[in-house]
Amino acid sequence: MKKALFLSVAFLFVIAVHAQVNIYSALTIPDSLKKDADIVIRDENIRLTVKDKNTAWYDVHQVMTIMNEQGKKFLFFIQYSDKFHALDEAEIKVYDMLGNKKNTYSKKEMTAQNYGEGLVPEGKVTYFDVTAPSYPITVEYTYSIKFKGILSLPGYDYHSPWQSVQHSVFEVEAPADLGVRYKLVNTELQPELIHSGSRDMLRWEVKNLNAYKLEKHSGSPFLYEPMVLIGPNKFQLDDYEGDMTSWKNFGNWINDLYAKTTGLPDEKKKFYQAMVRNASTDREKAQILYAYLQNNMRYVSIQLGIGGWRPFPASFVDEKKYGDCKALSNYLKSALDAVGIKSNLIIIYRDYEPRIVDEKFPMNDFNHVILCIPQQADTVWLECTSTTLPFSNLDITTLNRKGMLITDNGGILINTPVSNYQKNTEVIRTVIEVNGEGGAVVNTTSAITGEERDDLLMRFHDMKDDEKRKYFLTDRSWKQPDVLNITTADKTSNPYWLKASMEYDKVYSFNAGSKLFFEPRLYPIFDEDIPENNKRMRDYHFTCPYQVLDTTVYKFPAGYTLENLPKNRSVTRPFAQYTCTYTWDANAHTLISVALLQLKERVIKAADYDALYDFNKQVMADVNEKIVMKKE
Structure with missing residues (x-):
């Protein structure tokens, strides 16, 4: 009615x-x-x-x-x-x-x-x-x-x-x-x-x-x-009443939900105590237990219980060897308790872009749970659903935001770590062996750390071989080869590396008579979407700050002489830096370029957008340079 x-x-x-x-x-x-x-x-x-x-x-x-x-x-x-x-x-x-x-x-x-x-x-x-x-x-x-x-x-x-x-x-x-x-x-x-x-x-x-x-x-x-x-x-x-007029009260409601879910059987407590017996610090103990969780428990989304809010007991996870973000975080918290380490749950919003979390306006806009071990100098952050994240690392989806830390006295807001470009590093080394016809055999290795590593692992590692090749050529924008083979490191490797071997019937871009024009690199080192806009209204957001160190080596056979070597370049802004040097060894017929790109800030203020556009323009000018070789 x-x-x-x-x-x-x-x-x-x-x-x-x-x-x-x-x-x-x-x-x-x-x-x-x-x-x-x-x-x-x-x-x-x-x-x-x-x-x-x-x-x-x-x-x-x-x-x-x-x-x-x-x-x-x-x-x-x-x-x-x-x-x-x-x-x-x-x-x-x-x-x-x-x-x-x-x-x-x-x-x-x-x-x-x-x-x-x-x-x-x-x-x-x-x-x-x-x-x-x-x-x-x-x-x-x-x-x-x-x-x-x-x-x-x-x-x-x-x-x-x-x-x-x-x-x-x-x-x-x-x-x-x-x-x-x-x-x-x-x-x-x-x-x-x-x-x-x-x-x-x-x-x-x-x-x-x-x-x-x-x-x-x-x-x-x-x-x-x-x-x-x-x-x-x-x-x-359900039967759980709460008060959301303060973060403290909201956190106490979470405490009520988690009550009586953290206990482990005595034999399991002894199991963990024996596991960390030889560790000399709490950090070492936590690292051992985190590795055990990653290797022995698996993440499964479970929305049972109080609207997906109350976790299964730690004893359930111990028996079944699986759980969702709440259950796995609660389980590791219970294991840490067993060895005398105090930890706290954090309720957080997980996505590439954070949501508003206001000190003065408590509300529920969260969808995820992580764990932390608060310390004076170096708090330990633990993403319990990941089998690939290194110990005490968060990824793009939980960094740079506020979350609600659950204490014995209720909830308080805390900030997760801020992205750091020096931790998000990709080191690339490429050797291009050119033959007499202008074709080449190419071998490249990328070693990746930080958020770049985590994002690549999440999207790339478990792909089928043909999907990996497509990703390598489209998302990473490498020049299309005639033959491509890719190998990768184990998921737990840090840095995570991928290797590609390629063959090109024609590796140069174009020719003018006997002159062959080669790209400085076979991919764009800075491939961001930065259109011209001299009236930018809003800040520009990158996924994360990062740095790339690229070394590209061209090896030419006899019969090639250098006609044009690109000029060294240096571009510096408060939020980014780019340098590139070119070296020609006539005796070895080898050309080496070394480029360093550092994007130091994740968010560029709207007032600095023109400077960002100019930075991109100058980097792309180097990307579009040509190495000119004359073939006898």
């Missing part, structure tokens, strides 16, 4: 608006809202109704016009459901350019299937892909989601790049004695506060927002998109 009432109210509202202006016709969109817009939000009404600390409804009605192929992703409706969060009602209507209704799809016509990579399904996903015979096309989404447990509440992300907004409203209603908190991000849009008996409502409304462009490599949407974050004060998940 509740859902029928909701849908009726939504439709009545649409009829009322439709009487004033045809929000379904693309012809009625104001010209100002068409500029740079892939989609136009014609009308949007979102209502979050908090019933109590355990129940909430999220009702959405959206009418949007998709202007072109670039906005196609908004024709794909998808919602995930689990024990605490379920899609209740859903309907999609489709209109042509003139606003004529062409199709209606109910929830039962959508595809629903289980999802999850673990041993059991994590939930259900419902999706539907609207086909667009032409553009523009208008879709109308009406759906409702029920929350059973309000640990996390949806916010209001009302103005994304390439999107204009004709009209949008977001309302949050909650009991006055329970309330909710909000945080404004990249906006000063204040809500209207409405009191009605025992309930309060916050209401945001926007109109006629023009589309804006997204500059490449602008980082996380939390850095530029206007949005409103919503957080509960009191909440409940």
Whole structure:
């Protein structure tokens, strides 16, 4: 009955608006809202109704016009459901350019299937892909989601790049004695506060927002998109009640979840104590236990328990030899406890770009658990799901961000380590043996450390041979050979190395008569996307800072003489440096180039973008140089 009432109210509202202006016709969109817009939000009404600390409804009605192929992703409706969060009602209507209704799809016509990579399904996903015979096309989404447990509440992300907004409203209603908190991000849009008996409502409304462009490599949407974050004060998940008005209280809720999960059998405690008997320091002991975890336990995604928050007991992991991030971190914590080493869990958001974590606004925006051993000078950081990360190393997805450290007294915010270019190093040595016809046999070795190593291992090591060859030529941009063979180190090697042997029928780029033109290297040493933009608005984000030391050796047979040797080059900026030297040994018929590229900062300020563009331009000038040899 509740859902029928909701849908009726939504439709009545649409009829009322439709009487004033045809929000379904693309012809009625104001010209100002068409500029740079892939989609136009014609009308949007979102209502979050908090019933109590355990129940909430999220009702959405959206009418949007998709202007072109670039906005196609908004024709794909998808919602995930689990024990605490379920899609209740859903309907999609489709209109042509003139606003004529062409199709209606109910929830039962959508595809629903289980999802999850673990041993059991994590939930259900419902999706539907609207086909667009032409553009523009208008879709109308009406759906409702029920929350059973309000640990996390949806916010209001009302103005994304390439999107204009004709009209949008977001309302949050909650009991006055329970309330909710909000945080404004990249906006000063204040809500209207409405009191009605025992309930309060916050209401945001926007109109006629023009589309804006997204500059490449602008980082996380939390850095530029206007949005409103919503957080509960009191909440409940299953039988576990919590308070999120402080990080300390939130951490205490985590402590309650983990209570009675850390114990190991006495014989297993003795097993670990014997394992570290000869270690002289706590760091050595921790390293031994971490290696044991990596070699004997495996990561499996498991979303059972309290919405995926409570881990399986350490005794379960010990018996089954697997667990998810929570369970494996909790298990290693238990093993460390057994040998007298104090460690702490860290709840964190894992992805290439961090999320906002504000000291003054506690909220749950985390999806991962790691472990640390706090120390005065050199804290030990432990990613318990990885079989390849070196001891006390984190990777790109957990560095450079805040997390919540769980102490005996609750939660506190801490910073994970900051990326360091000197730790992210690739050393490349390439020998190119040119034959009399201009072909060559090439052997190259790359030794890689740090975040570069971890990222390569994650994407490359377990590929099939043909996939490795494709990756080597496309992602690493090596000149296409006629023959290519690749070998790699063991996963645990640090540095991690890969070797490639190649054969080229023609290794030079082009010729002019008897003159042959060779590239200084057979790949671009700096291959970043840095377009010209003298009005850059946002900071430029690299994946990580790094340095590359390349030595390329050309060995020529008799009959080749040097016509042109590129000039040595040095380019220095506060955030980056590039040097390259060229040496010709006439007696040995050998040319050696040594290049060092250092990208010292992960984030380049918008004010320095012109300097970054110029740096890239000068490096590319060297990359595009030619070694000219004359063949007798």
